[in-house]
Amino acid sequence: MKIGIGSDHNGFEFKEEIKKFLGNTDHEIVDFGCHSCEAIDYPDVAFEVSQAISEGKINRGILICGTGIGVCIAANKYPGIRAALAHDVYSAERAQLSNNAQIITMGAQIIGVEVGKKVVEAYLNSEWAEGSKRKVDKIIAKEQEFVHQNYKEVVEGYKCGC
Structure with missing residues (x-):
């Protein structure tokens, strides 16, 4: 490793x-x-x-x-x-x-x-x-939600000329 x-x-x-x-x-x-x-x-x-x-x-x-x-x-x-x-x-x-x-x-x-x-x-x-896979998957999903939302806000900011 x-x-x-x-x-x-x-x-x-x-x-x-x-x-x-x-x-x-x-x-x-x-x-x-x-x-x-x-x-x-x-x-x-x-x-x-x-x-x-x-x-x-x-x-x-x-x-x-x-x-x-x-x-x-x-x-x-x-x-x-x-x-x-x-x-x-x-x-x-x-x-x-x-x-x-x-x-x-x-x-x-x-x-x-x-x-x-x-x-x-x-x-x-x-x-x-993978005993707690369901819980770890929730953490990963929430992180992806935040990352996606942040990306979306940045893109929208460029579209409006901000």
């Missing part, structure tokens, strides 16, 4: 440890940054990982910031992406099993690296069984 990983400066050291851990697996790892403790904006990295998933360049993503919340919110703004905050093994499993989440997010200031490794392992070893 091709895994994208990214963080802001608050999650940089945590990300580097997760990368080392994943280096001992059969997964191919793509690092989307950041590449130092120098301050960056977490939405930039979250959007890059989300876009790579959307374009089929990677299969799943792991995003890390101080709390995991910011990267989760940012990734979920990208059409078609389902990102889930996971700070324990059960949440990581459910992110995939129940929600078919393409991305998990973690907070470097919330959990330790050893727990993070277990979270990542649980997430990557889980496969969506």
Whole structure:
């Protein structure tokens, strides 16, 4: 599996440890940054990982910031992406099993690296069984409704010369 990983400066050291851990697996790892403790904006990295998933360049993503919340919110703004905050093994499993989440997010200031490794392992070893397909399909349908409505409003705006 091709895994994208990214963080802001608050999650940089945590990300580097997760990368080392994943280096001992059969997964191919793509690092989307950041590449130092120098301050960056977490939405930039979250959007890059989300876009790579959307374009089929990677299969799943792991995003890390101080709390995991910011990267989760940012990734979920990208059409078609389902990102889930996971700070324990059960949440990581459910992110995939129940929600078919393409991305998990973690907070470097919330959990330790050893727990993070277990979270990542649980997430990557889980496969969506379509047990909650009806619910996930509702989420996808609502997102498509919003995307279609937004597109329609933009087109109408051009027609009236606005």
